[in-house]
Amino acid sequence: xxINLDNLALNDxxxxxEALRVLHDGKSPQxxxxxNFRIILLLANQVGDDEAxxxxxxxxxxxx
Numbered sequence: 001x002x003i004n005l006d007n008l009a010l011n012d013x014x015x016x017x018e019a020l021r022v023l024h025d026g027k028s029p030q031x032x033x034x035x036n037f038r039i040i041l042l043l044a045n046q047v048g049d050d051e052a053x054x055x056x057x058x059x060x061x062x063x064x
Contacts, residue, residue: 003059005059020039
C-alpha cells in the first residue's frame with residue numbers, strides 16, 4: 001500500500017488541526033491519550049482497509 005505523504009487529502013487541514021487542539025484543551029495527559037485512542041479507532045473504522053491501516057502504522061513507526 002502506498003501511503004500519500006505528499007498531498008494533503010483534507011480540504012482544510014488547519015481547521016481540523018485547530019478542532020483537534022481545542023478538543024484536547026483542559027484534558028490531562030491521560031485523558032488526551034484516551035481521546036486519541038478513540039479517534040484512532042474511529043478513523044481506522046472509517047478507512048476500513050486493513051492494508052492501508054498497516055501501511056499507516058508502518059509509516060508512523062518509521063517517523064518516530
